[in-house]
Amino acid sequence: MSEELNKISSVSLDSMEKALGHLETELVKIRAGKATPGIVDGIMVDYYGSATAISQVGNISVADARTLTIQPWEKNMLQPIERAIIGANIGVTPQNDGNIIRLFMPPLTEERRKELVKKAQGEGEHSKVAIRNIRRDAMEQVKKLQKNGLSEDICKDAEDGIQQTTDRFITLVDKHLAAKEKEIMTV
Numbered sequence: 196m197s198e199e200l201n202k203i204s205s206v207s208l209d210s211m212e213k214a215l216g217h218l219e220t221e222l223v224k225i226r227a228g229k230a231t232p233g234i235v236d237g238i239m240v241d242y243y244g245s246a247t248a249i250s251q252v253g254n255i256s257v258a259d260a261r262t263l264t265i266q267p268w269e270k271n272m273l274q275p276i277e278r279a280i281i282g283a284n285i286g287v288t289p290q291n292d293g294n295i296i297r298l299f300m301p302p303l304t305e306e307r308r309k310e311l312v313k314k315a316q317g318e319g320e321h322s323k324v325a326i327r328n329i330r331r332d333a334m335e336q337v338k339k340l341q342k343n344g345l346s347e348d349i350c351k352d353a354e355d356g357i358q359q360t361t362d363r364f365i366t367l368v369d370k371h372l373a374a375k376e377k378e379i380m381t382v
Contacts, residue, residue, distance in 0.1 A: 196324070197349065203337060207332070207357060208360055214329065215322065215367055218368060220375070225318075225375065231263075232250070232257065236248070238285075241279070252268060254268070261300040263300070264296070276289075304366050319368050326365060327361065
C-alpha cells in the first residue's frame with residue numbers, strides 16, 4: 196500500500212513542478228520594458244501553409260536593451276512574420292526594412308506597469324489554483340486508500356507530506372511573482 200502512496204506523492208510533485216514551469220513560461224512573456232526573445236515565443240507564422248514558431252523561421256536576437264531583431268532565413272518570410280507579430284497583439288509594432296524586422300520596446304508608463312503587474316498576479320493565481328487542485332486530487336486518492344484498509348496514521352502522514360509540498364510550491368509561486376513585480380516596476 197505504501198507503494199501507492201509514493202506514487203500519489205510523486206505524481207502530485209511532478210504535476211506541481213509542471214504548474215510552476217508553466218508560470219515561469221507565462222511570466223517570461225510579460226515584458227518588463229526590456230527586449231527579450233521570450234516575448235515572441237508562442238507566436239506562430241504561416242510557413243508554406245503550416246503554423247511554425249518564429250524561432251523556427253528566423254534568428255531572434257537582442258540588439259540592445261530596448262530592441263529585438265528578427266532575421267528571417269528566407270526573405271519572403273518578412274511579411275508573414277510581420278503580420279504574425281501584429282496579430283499577436285504584444286504591444287509592439289514591427290519595423291520592416293526589407294532585410295530584418297526590428298521590434299522597439301517603448302518605455303512603460305506607470306499605468307502600463309501596474310496593468311502588467313496585475314496580469315502577472317493573475318497568472319500566479321492560476322498557478323496557485325492548479326497546485327491546490329493537484330493537492331485536492333492527491334488527498335482524495337489517499338482517502339480512498341484509507342477506505343480500502345490503509346491505516347489512519349499512514350494516511351495522515353501522507354496528507355501532511357502532500358500539504359507541505361503544496362505549501363512549498365505556493366511559496367515558490369509567490370517568490371516568482373515578487374521577482375517579476377520588482378522587474379516590472381523598476382524604471
